[in-house]
Amino acid sequence: MSGMSGPGEPYRPGAPAGAGPWDTRSEAWLTGETGEVSEAGETGEEPAVEDGAGREEARSHGTGGGAGDGVRAGAHAGRSGTYAGRTDVGAIGEGVNRTDAEGPADDAGRAAETAAGQFAEATAGQPTETAAESGTPGRAPAARPRTARPPATPRRAGADPVKTLIHRHRELCERAVDPLEIAAGLEAHGLTDRTAARFRHRDVFSLAEEMYARVAAGPEEPPAPEAAPAPRVRADWAVRSLLPGALATATVAALHLTHGRTRLTAAAVGVLAVAVGLRAALRHGPLGIPGRAPAGSRPAGTGTCTTWLLAYALLGDGLLRAALAGGPHHLPDGTADGPWPLVTAPVLALALACAPAAWCAHLLTAHARRRLAASRNLEDFTAGARPLLLGTVALFLGASAGLLALCAAALDQPFAHTEYTEAYAETLTLGALLLLARLLVVHGFAHAPAVALTAAAAAEATALAVVFAARLPGCAALAVPVRTVTDACGTGAVPTLACGAAALALLLHASRSLTRASAHTRHTEDDAS
């Protein structure tokens, strides 16, 4: 019974769609003892006592194929099966179309499992009838010499052949959304207008209409759909999200251990390595853009802006401070305590934060999908998705703060008390901005992140530019706003303000757009199939 369709497979009564269903008929031959069958046939009597599944099957095929699929509803197995079989053979089964007179073999096989016992009893009681009743050719073993046909038993006029048909195609009728669907299904099972004529219908369409009308009010409330399978945590993206952090750590370590030209080389190699790692981390997994990104959804410049923002986090504060003081007089030497310091802790923390970012995005997707399945309507989903989004961002910020503290401690860059909050604010706003931008891009909103990132980068660049421009004669007033801000809150205030404002704008945007159900549709079909 290897070919038999399992219970999980779609029900296709009589559909010659698989090798399996057609196997059973003759599998009985192959497995069963053909000699006995033909003997039984020759003697013209049904072997009443048999054992072995093959035998039972063979009999169930031979006698009650039609019963077989009538019996699908297990409860009525024996009785209704017999009824169906007789009705078919009697009323319609002139052998003109086997669709009617016999069931699909897989159902027959199933019937053999469920109802073989009862049915065998039922038929064993009337052993002489069976051969005649099985008048449909091909039912009884064809190897049996059939020189003289058994006399046909008087036909049993079925009270309601359509009812039998409905019973047989019950699932088709119940799932049908209109009569045409039943007609299509019936035709796919080999029912033709000629067959429909025997149900006193002009064509298959009109038969299907009667069936559609007679199947009562239709399916009950569909069961609550199970949640779409949540995206799996896969090892590849989990590992890959760790890649930028690991590479950044290695780079920072190399910077600490090297000097002079080697340090420059190490820095260059490290930057390249981190860039490659970041790219790998963002290609797949929850932070990857599903499918192949259409050209329109990735505006040019997002990458440049991100790079600029990170570079500013590394070197910008030092440059701004030096510029305000009239410098810079030296190039950065890669140390944190030089005249133009290189602040590695925030960027290292952000690189390490790729892993929490991927997890946060994963959590957001998984929860959103679950909520999607559970929501009754769109408002319901939106209401539930907003806290989810905010929670995700908060989780990420918490993780980033922890990582920053770790990095600061490890790198031995104890910030002064005022600088401490400043560094936190700067890093966290930048982290939030990047996370929100990525989340929006991943969910198909590419426009707003591009604008926000560009604005933040431009603000930082402007701050630097006006400080240098103020050195031109007569332009001193240009630097006044920057000076005021830095005097009040330190140099870190510039990036904090820029990134903070952009992140806030993105957060507002995301809380409107990412909480829509349509943002969480998977457009996987765009992937080249």
Added chain:
Amino acid sequence: MRIGLVTEGGYPYVGGDAGPWCDRLVRGLGQHEFDLYALSRSRRQEDEGWVPLPPHVTRVRTAPLWTAEDDGAAPGRRARRRFTECYGELAQVVCATQAASAGQEARAGEARAGQAANAGQAASAGEATSAGEAASAGHPAHIGRTAPGVPARERSADLADRFASALYGLAELARDTGGLTGALRSETAVRALEHACRAPGAQRAARTARVPDLLAVAAHLERALRPLSLDWYEDDGLGAVDLCHATAGGTAALPGLLARHFTGTPLLVTEYGVRLRAHYLASGTDGTPPAVRALLTAFHSRLGAEVYRRAALITSGNAHTRRWQERCGADRAKLRTVHPGMDAAPFAEVGEQPQDGDPDTLVWVGRVEPAKDLVSLLHAFAEVRRQRPAARLRIVVTGTGAEGETYLGHCRALAAQLFPDEADGPHAVGDNPVSFEELGGPEAPTCADAYAAGAVVVLSSVVEGFPAGLVEAMFCGRATVSTDAGAVVEAVGGTGVVVPPRNPRALAGACVALLRDPERRARLGAAARARALELFTVEQNIAAFHGLYLETVARCPVRRAALDHDGEPLPFAVPAEAHVPGHWAAGPQERAVPGGGIAAVPGDGTAAVPDTGAAAATPAREAAR
């Protein structure tokens, strides 16, 4: 004449659907000019490239259906409002209770008013008629689910109009804003669907739709409506052709529909299989939630009905398809059956030689699938052997699918079980009376050889579309025994024996009768060949389409107002006789074309009007040719 051929996932891509047919059509109608508008189904298809195109294919425009660019720019407020209105209307129609079948029922009911005694008072509700039949047959009479006939018909027509206006509204919006992809994916669309599903009067299944169902429907609609965002409907695109020929219904016909709406180009739709039916069969078993299926079915059925309503002519490959088209709302007057054409040349030699093959051999040729019911054939052959012990059966396999492999193995086992090997004498090596051969092997190098080897060609399918193998056998002049499935009866006519499907005894009886009677075999074979050559050749297919093109253009000519170089209407540019083939009574819609939009037909020497009048004069010229 300039013909815009719209294909979906087919020609001119290598290995596309209906590719050979389109290729033969285009090559066969070299006197016309062809513009190809191809929608591709996948990236792989695009990467595989095109088949070589004949020189009279003047332009090829392609667009992907598998991806859509979304520029992400938010449309303006006015565009958004228009979109919301149109999409909401579309969603409401799609969610509305199905009354379309009632409208068709009306016609069916009228058609058999003479037969059914109660048809008059049943006021055309076909279900009522069938209920009457059922009642007279002793069935419990059931109550029809449709509303009383006449209001249902009006309502159905109203819904069809609303669907059409919403669809064209969306198309106009797409033309104005440059694309609808973003809007169709947006929350607005999902919200409109939700609103329509919860509105009173929505289908029962639609009311059960949950959020994931709405999203699925919205995504599917977005895919189905991608052709709206194409830029094919300008005057230099489909507006420039005289006739738009869609090679399939559904999505492929959508560009034709829009071209007809925007530029008045007549539309000819060819369907070798009804899209809606395929949709039913595909969606029924793949576990799609009922709400989604109900809504998508409604959409496809409305779209199909609109295509049928607007098309000038609709062709089908066989009577079965035609019945479905009628059922789906096609006007019977527009339907033409054009049988698929097949190349008769490879079978000419076999068909013309007088003697037939081995008088005791039955041949089955085809692709092994469970639907072919080879088991039945083997059982029938057992019966044949009992009456004709010398009979042999050759099963020539042209291909197998994944399921087919298993099935074929099973059939082999069954054959070995049923028929022991036989030898001529005690010292000879025996072999099985049933042989399984691969096409291309030494025994059967070509299909023609395979058919030539047998006296009778057998077909035992349970489910069949258009039986190409049977027609090939007819070309070979072989008597055939086939089961009554699909278009078999239509193809074979009276030139072969047809038995009910799944009836091995009847099959065996027919085979034995033919094996015993060589004269009848020869008679049937000759008749079959004559019939096939008359009906199923490539030439008749091409000639039929040529005729249909002329008929379409004659009945619905594109009237392009002639303009001079300044864009002003040119009086008397089109001679009066150019309008002769059109309708006399029905006032044609004059259509103005902006300057420069006229495409003159190249090589047009006969048209009396220089420059711009040529296109308008084309129908007359073509008709006179």
